Amino acid sequence: MANLYVDSNATGLNDGTSWTDAWTSIESITGNIAAGDDVWIASDHSETKTAAALTATTATSASLPNRLLSADKTSGTPPTTLQAGASIATGSAQNIDMIHGGTGLLYAWGITFDAADALSFQNFWNLENCELIVRGGDQLANVVFDGAGARVLNCTIGLMGSQSSIRLEPGTGYVEIIGGGLLTSSNPDTIFYSSQVGGNNRVLVQGFDMSNAPSDIDMQTYATTGGSHIIMRNCRLPASWTGELQNTHDNVGQCTVKLNNCDNGATEYNSLWGNNWGLAFTETTIVKDDGTSNQVTPTSVRIETRSGSINRFVEYVDLIEIPYYNLSTGSSVTASLDFIHDSLTALQDDEIWLEAMYLSASGASTMSLATGRLPIIGTSASNHASSAATWTTTGMTNPNEQRMSISFTPQEVGFFFIRAVVCKPSYTVYIDPELIIS
Amino acid sequence: MANIYVDSNATGANDGTSWTDAFTTLAAGIDPVVAGDSVWVASDHSENSASPITLNFTGSSGFIPVVSVDSASGEPPTTLQAGASIEVTGSSDLTLIANGGLPRVYYYGFTFTAASGDINIASWLMQDMYYDNCTFVRSSIGTGTTIIDSPVVDYDQSCVFTNCEFDFGASTQDINTHCPIVLRGCRLAAGSAVLTSNVFQRNDAGGVIEVDGFDLTGANTAVDIGGTGAVQGTYGKFRGIGVPSGWTGTLNGGTQQRNGRMNMEWVDGSGPTYRLWDDQLLGEVNEETTLVKTGGASVSWNMSTFGGTTPQFPFGFLESPEIVIWNTTTGSSITVEIDFLHDSVTALQNDEIWMELYYMGSTASPLSSIATDRLANVLGTPSNHASSGATWTTTGMSNPNEQKLSVTFTPEMVGKLIMRVHLAVGSYTVYVDPIPVIT
Numbered sequence: 106m107a108n109l110y111v112d113s114n115a116t117g118l119n120d121g122t123s124w125t126d127a128w129t130s131i132e133s134i135t136g137n138i139a140a141g142d143d144v145w146i147a148s149d150h151s152e153t154k155t156a157a158a159l160t161a162t163t164a165t166s167a168s169l170p171n172r173l174l175s176a177d178k179t180s181g182t183p184p185t186t187l188q189a190g191a192s193i194a195t196g197s198a199q200n201i202d203m204i205h206g207g208t209g210l211l212y213a214w215g216i217t218f219d220a221a222d223a224l225s226f227q228n229f230w231n232l233e234n235c236e237l238i239v240r241g242g243d244q245l246a247n248v249v250f251d252g253a254g255a256r257v258l259n260c261t262i263g264l265m266g267s268q269s270s271i272r273l274e275p276g277t278g279y280v281e282i283i284g285g286g287l288l289t290s291s292n293p294d295t296i297f298y299s300s301q302v303g304g305n306n307r308v309l310v311q312g313f314d315m316s317n318a319p320s321d322i323d324m325q326t327y328a329t330t331g332g333s334h335i336i337m338r339n340c341r342l343p344a345s346w347t348g349e350l351q352n353t354h355d356n357v358g359q360c361t362v363k364l365n366n367c368d369n370g371a372t373e374y375n376s377l378w379g380n381n382w383g384l385a386f387t388e389t390t391i392v393k394d395d396g397t398s399n400q401v402t403p404t405s406v407r408i409e410t411r412s413g414s415i416n417r418f419v420e421y422v423d424l425i426e427i428p429y430y431n432l433s434t435g436s437s438v439t440a441s442l443d444f445i446h447d448s449l450t451a452l453q454d455d456e457i458w459l460e461a462m463y464l465s466a467s468g469a470s471t472m473s474l475a476t477g478r479l480p481i482i483g484t485s486a487s488n489h490a491s492s493a494a495t496w497t498t499t500g501m502t503n504p505n506e507q508r509m510s511i512s513f514t515p516q517e518v519g520f521f522f523i524r525a526v527v528c529k530p531s532y533t534v535y536i537d538p539e540l541i542i543s
Numbered sequence: 544m545a546n547i548y549v550d551s552n553a554t555g556a557n558d559g560t561s562w563t564d565a566f567t568t569l570a571a572g573i574d575p576v577v578a579g580d581s582v583w584v585a586s587d588h589s590e591n592s593a594s595p596i597t598l599n600f601t602g603s604s605g606f607i608p609v610v611s612v613d614s615a616s617g618e619p620p621t622t623l624q625a626g627a628s629i630e631v632t633g634s635s636d637l638t639l640i641a642n643g644g645l646p647r648v649y650y651y652g653f654t655f656t657a658a659s660g661d662i663n664i665a666s667w668l669m670q671d672m673y674y675d676n677c678t679f680v681r682s683s684i685g686t687g688t689t690i691i692d693s694p695v696v697d698y699d700q701s702c703v704f705t706n707c708e709f710d711f712g713a714s715t716q717d718i719n720t721h722c723p724i725v726l727r728g729c730r731l732a733a734g735s736a737v738l739t740s741n742v743f744q745r746n747d748a749g750g751v752i753e754v755d756g757f758d759l760t761g762a763n764t765a766v767d768i769g770g771t772g773a774v775q776g777t778y779g780k781f782r783g784i785g786v787p788s789g790w791t792g793t794l795n796g797g798t799q800q801r802n803g804r805m806n807m808e809w810v811d812g813s814g815p816t817y818r819l820w821d822d823q824l825l826g827e828v829n830e831e832t833t834l835v836k837t838g839g840a841s842v843s844w845n846m847s848t849f850g851g852t853t854p855q856f857p858f859g860f861l862e863s864p865e866i867v868i869w870n871t872t873t874g875s876s877i878t879v880e881i882d883f884l885h886d887s888v889t890a891l892q893n894d895e896i897w898m899e900l901y902y903m904g905s906t907a908s909p910l911s912s913i914a915t916d917r918l919a920n921v922l923g924t925p926s927n928h929a930s931s932g933a934t935w936t937t938t939g940m941s942n943p944n945e946q947k948l949s950v951t952f953t954p955e956m957v958g959k960l961i962m963r964v965h966l967a968v969g970s971y972t973v974y975v976d977p978i979p980v981i982t
Contacts (some may be wrong), residue, residue: 151739168853172921187920208801210857214920230803231858253801256858259913279778279804283899284913307751307778311901311961312911338961339901339911366909366958401957416606418671419647435801462727462756462783470818472756472783474705474728481651483622519809 106169108183109138111191112147124178130154131173131193135162135490141169142205146216147178148188155196157329165209175215189215189234198222198241205229205252208477219263223272228252238288239262247272247298252280254306263288264318270298270326273333277306286341293318295352297335299327299360306333306508313330316369323352324362333360340367350379383422383527390475393443393537394495405535408511412531417455422530428520429540431463438463439542440523441510442495446534447501451488455479456529459511461520475513478526496535508541546619548573549627550585559714562614565668569609569629570598578605579640585614586626586652593632595660600641600648609707611652625652625676636660641672649673658683658712664702674704681712708863709733714739714763717770723751730758739763741796744770756783764789767796769805769822775906779805797849819844819864825854826861826966831974836882837934839976843884847972854967856894856918863964870902870960874953878982880962881917881948882933886940886973894918895968898948902957914950917965935974947980970981 110127111134121133124145128134130152134144142164152159163171175191176184193216195201201220205211205228212231218224222241226232229252239246247267251274256457261287264270270293273280287293291521296315297308315322318342325335346369350362363378375387389408397404399419408422415421431438442462446452458477466475479486515521525536545981550573553565566572568686569591572582588611590596611627612620612751631637637657641648655677662679682895694924703725709718710732717740726820731738742759743752750771759766764787769779779795784807786792795805803824826848835843848854848861870877881898885891895915904912918925926944937943948964964975 167851170853170859174921183924185924210801210855210859212855212921213635233857253803283901284911312913315909316908339903339909339958341908341910349556368909370908371956372909392957414933416647418649418675419606419941464783464809465756466758466785469758469760469785470783470786471730471758471760471785472728472809474756476705481649482612482620483616484559507696 106141107133107139108223108440109144111140111144111150112178113150113152114147116378116446116448119300121400123182125229131161132159135160138171139482140166140171140173140209143183144171144173145176145178145184146173146191148175148215149178150175150191151194152192153194153196154199155246158202159193159195162204162206163211164296165205165207165211167209170210170212171207173213173216182265187215190217191215192217192219194219195221202232203227209301210323212380223249225249225251225480226255230253231256231258231260232262236261236263237271237286238265241269242263242266244268248442249274250277250280252277254280255284255344257285258362259284261285262286262291264291264293267292267294269293270295272298272300272308273308274300276418282308282310282313284312285316289317291317291472293322295323295326297325297333299325299333305351308333309339310335310336310340312339313337316341316343317344321344321348322346323350324349324364325351325360327351327360335362337363337367338365340364342367342369344369347515350377350382350384362510363424370518378424380422381426382415382420383408385422385424388535390497390499391501391535392497393445394497396494396537397539398441405537407533409533410527410530415528415530417528418481419529421526423460423524424528425427425525425538427523427537427538427540429523429542431515431542432518432519434515437512439510439512439543440475440521441508441543442464442525442536442538443492443541445498445504445506446532446535447503450503451491451505452507452529452534453479453486453488455486456507457509457525457534459509460524460526461513461521463515464517464519465513467516475511477509477511494537544579547576547580547582548618549582549588550614551588551590554799555676557788561618570596573598573600573609576600576607576746578607580607581619582607582608582609584611584618584627584653586611586624588627589630590628590657591630591632595635595638596631597638597640598629598685600640600646602676604646606647606649608649608651612783625653626654627652628654628656629846630656632728634659634694636663636807638663639873640664647673649675650677651675652677654680656682657679667933672702672874674702674707676706677704678708678710679712679734681716683712691892694900700936701728710734711736711738712761715875718745719744720752720819725752726757727839728756729754731761733761733832735761737761738766741767741770743768752779754779754781754784757781758785760787766791767794769795770797775934778803778881781805783801793838797877799824801894809978811817816905823861824852825849825859828861828863828921833936833938834974835936836885837936839882839933840978843976845972845974846966846970848966851971856921857965860965862969862976866962868918868960868979868981868982869958870954871957873955873957876953877963878949878951880982881962882931882976883946883948883964884935884937884973886946887933887940887944887945888942890927891931891946891968892927893916893974894925894975896948896964896966897927898950900950900952900960900962902952902954902960903958904952904954906955909956909958916945916948916950933976939951
């Protein structure tokens with residue numbers, strides 16, 4: 106439970122016991138820090154290592170954390186005032202590797218980590234009010250979260266190289282980025298990179314300001330081995346954003362990116378979701394009369410599938426799930442959704458369909474899957490029914506209103522969940538997400 | 544675009560070109576496969592080997608169906624019929640793998656059986672594997688513990704199981720995952736051993752399990768959903784699980800690791816009473832039906848921290864599910880309060896429990912801002928949260944203490960307010976009313 110001190114301006118014994126005798130580099134904590142220790146770093150501390158990578162390792166335990174805190178050294182020993190500004194940097198293309206040693210919890214506040222190449226945080230860091238900067242020009246010059254995720258609160262992230270990104274290593278697990286934004290002059294071509302043999306992590310980004318990024322920035326890039334599931338809510342995008350949710354579409358993996366109410370300007374509520382096979386947008390022009398509204402504007406969901414080979418068994422867009430609280434038991438329920446598309450040719454049940462997860466057992470909470478997907482053999486594809494619903498059809502040549510349905514028998518009162526699935530390549534369909542129950 | 548036939552009863556040329564000349568093993572049938580081909584397997588196909596069987600898709604990219612069918616329905620067949628059987632005996636493993644290329648393999652209607660060996664489902668480079676209406680059987684109690692194992696540590700592979708059945712040979716076996724798996728509408732087989740330990744075991748950081756509908760009613764009442772193999776960063780999400788009547792097991796049998804999380808909804812043994820269970824490193828959140836706020840939600844959230852890893856302000860906390868409400872007030876200040884109850888005369892302070900709320904605080908964009916009533920920083924002086932005038936059912940409490948969290952802010956755009964409660968007191972329980980009061 107010791108107080109340890111780091112100050113590049115210290116001229117005493119440099120044993121970390123006081124401001125006067127502070128270590129002059131954060132690296133000195135390695136091997137000297139114990140679980141429960143606090144590391145006070147002077148807010149005017151500034152170190153830049155160029156000879157080799159800068160590495161610092163902590164030592165937490167389940168009951169005793171470590172805290173790395175930038176503080177006003179004039180406020181006492183130990184200090185009584187936090188003050189952001191301590192700077193830990195490398196030059197000459199060297200990395201910074203911050204390693205969470207131990208099994209407990211770790212927290213850093215108010216520190217600028219400025220790496221000439223990559224900056225890694227390993228084994229679950231909690232970072233608040235910090236600056237995380239990478240300046241390298243190659244593909245490895247990333248802010249890396251590795252080991253067990255991270256929580257990043259109100260931090261500024263500088264991705265200064267065009268190939269820099271926030272890199273998610275395999276098994277990172279869960280990462281939260283809450284508040285903060287990109288540093289001015291950040292120049293990445295993608296925000297997140299799920300590394301080779303990596304991915305399948307879960308990421309929540311809430312309120313992150315990316316308006317400093319290039320207008321064509323992509324949200325995720327991943328190696329040929331798959332990406333992560335990323336949700337970005339209420340983030341500010343660059344002006345006139347033209348980037349993609351995912352700039353790799355090699356038809357592998359289960360990765361998704363969902364932008365929920367993200368924009369540059371003061372637009373109304375909207376969403377943009379994507380997986381490997383297509384995108385789903387909030388649509389405000391082509392909408393069903395008396396259909397869904399976001400309480401501001403009538404809306405539908407516009408789904409655009411990608412080109413190329415997609416297959417209804419393994420490759421599809423299934424980005425919409427609609428919950429419904431059902432009171433009917435023991436008799437068949439039919440759930441339907443209206444949709445519209447621009448073709449005289451009706452869509453069939455091998456191109457778009459509904460799936461339901463419903464309470465299927467009396468006296469238990471077991472849910473079963475019902476699917477309207479055409480089987481692989483044995484049954485010919487059939488058209489979905491026409492719908493009498495009226496839609497705004499601005500810009501359409503051959504508006505075709507249809508309805509897809511699925512029937513099942515709930516055995517208990519409670520929610521069922523309906524998913525719409527689309528797998529016709531290079532196609533656009535508009536779905537009113539308000540369930541019709543009969 | 545070839546049709547390839549597999550039937551253990553075939554006596555012809557065994558070149559896979561017809562039912563008569565079908566390959567007699569599935570391994571032979573998939574050896575020449577390229578994307579666009581279809582592999583049709585007779586539903587009465589049955590192969591049995593004392594040596595390990597490896598079904599490996601190599602060098603092919605794209606969709607490859609491997610389907611159990613009624614061989615009497617023609618060439619190519621027109622009728623699905625589950626039943627094709629692949630079995631290894633003794634301690635041999637049955638390995639289903641995709642190693643090379645980017646195949647997307649879809650198995651339909653197979654029964655895969657191992658005795659005391661494992662059924663390994665593995666791949667090298669993110670070749671997803673889909674199993675539809677398949678049955679996985681461990682026929683012997685053996686010494687192994689798993690019905691599915693992925694010995695190649697590869698976080699990328701993703702396995703999707705729909706309407707599949709799992710038939711265990713011993714009560715301590717489980718589904719052991721090293722990789723992301725998704726199960727939808729699956730179940731224990733009727734004749735399965737009664738699982739007594741755990742159903743899933745998670746290995747390797749980042750392993751993700753998503754289970755949507757799973758009938759576990761045949762398991763022991765004390766079975767745990769998650770196993771002891773959890774490591775840091777793992778994530779599990781369960782919905783619509785039919786647990787045994789009178790279930791007393793846990794969501795996570797082992798100690799939850801750093802940043803690990805298991806979440807369960809709609810799980811109950813006595814009917815589908817909505818039930819929330821969120822298991823985290825520092826504690827768990829359960830639904831509470833007795834200690835509830837009068838006039839609030841019909842339930843509250845029981846947030847209880849464990850005695851293991853010690854909570855730390857402001858970075859080690861138990862987190863509630865999100866509360867989301869739609870706000871239409873803009874340009875003027877609003878206050879959001881969340882009532883909570885605990886059993887102590889000592890009030891909880893703002894370094895022990897706090898709210899973190901996201902709102903749209905700018906007219907320029909939907910970028911969200913953070914409003915919080917937590918202590919400003921680790922050097923601040925904590926203060927008590929305000930008392931609440933709310934009335935709660937306090938059955939069993941000695942010193943019920945009603946308090947509230949409160950933040951005031953000015954939304955500038957219509958939209959969602961998203962809030963979470965963070966609890967950073969060790970070995971403590973609070974009850975949170977999930978309906979905020981807005982003024």
